[in-house]
Amino acid sequence: MSIINYASREIQFKIVYYGPALCGKTTNLGYIHQRINPENRGDLVSLATAADRTLFFDFLPLNAVVIKGFVTKFQLYTVPGQVIYNATRQLVLRSVDGVVFVADSQWEKMEENVESFKNLEDNLAKQNISIDEIPYVIQYNKRDLENVAPVNYLEYVLNNRKRRMQSFEVVSSTGQNVFASLNAVSQILLHKFSKQSDAPKTPPAPVVLPVDTPEGATV
């Protein structure tokens, strides 16, 4: 849960990168850490095994002045994707404010994507959070590989709910759409807490941002 401190004029939000094993969650954080202005970020902390697989989580704190007069601290976490670490995923999801679901676009990973999304729903439900309430976006990662499923198929499989979310074609290793998806989830999150969220409004039509969109573009 986010928290605001009037004395230091700071707001904190927690965003978790979720997805199946080896889908590119840590690569996302690594790219952001490498490319963002160093003044706006802390150290990237990785708790990984000797084989470089995430054991507990990766953590990257970011700062931005996004609400008039307040420094907003976004805390980015990844979860370990391997199936056996479900207890750890539940711990990392505690007090989550927003999610970036990272799907692996390769055909052979489709079942793992679906299982991981279901696992996300289940783990959120254990905290009494519905997937339909929490701000999230979907990344279709590894679009540079040859054996990838078409985007409309991925949309049908992973983004076919009543509330369809923004999704992005991503190549996390080169950074394509990595910042665009982070900006999108941050904006959805901020607007959830703004006063105008009281007003009834038509949800925006889902948009898949293609890989060749310039970095940092608003969506």
Add this chain to the structure above:
Amino acid sequence: MNAIPCLTIDDVASLDAVLAEFLKKAEAELTVVIDRGGNVISQYGDMTVMDVTIIAALAAGSFAATKELARRIGEVEFNALYHQGNGSHIFMNSVDDDTIMITVFGRRTTVGLVRFYSSSTAQSVGTLLKGLSREGHGFSFDASDVTATPLFSDAG
């Protein structure tokens, strides 16, 4: 509308007073109150030596990870954890179901002294935080207060 739980300037001053008193008595360097999700609620002491945000994230993880270990020996959780270094040490203790208190200390004091004073401090902090949740004040902002430009950009 969703409101963000907030600490007013008075709330922070009350928490700071409790934490300052604790640091003085225990002769510790820094104390941080965090929620179990890793968010910093309040902090007091010498913050130049480390990134408090990272300490909070790792401490929350450490506390949560040992909970399962505690269960194996028939405990609900360990109420306190102590990490001993060569010159700097960390002591963590549970405040309530949602909150943890972390204390960083060095050679000037002992773990016994920190442990002794942290227990009553945790009680005071817990009472203060309970009062805040009863008052239930929250913060929300106008959509126009949020910057329209991308929050984060690829600096290259």
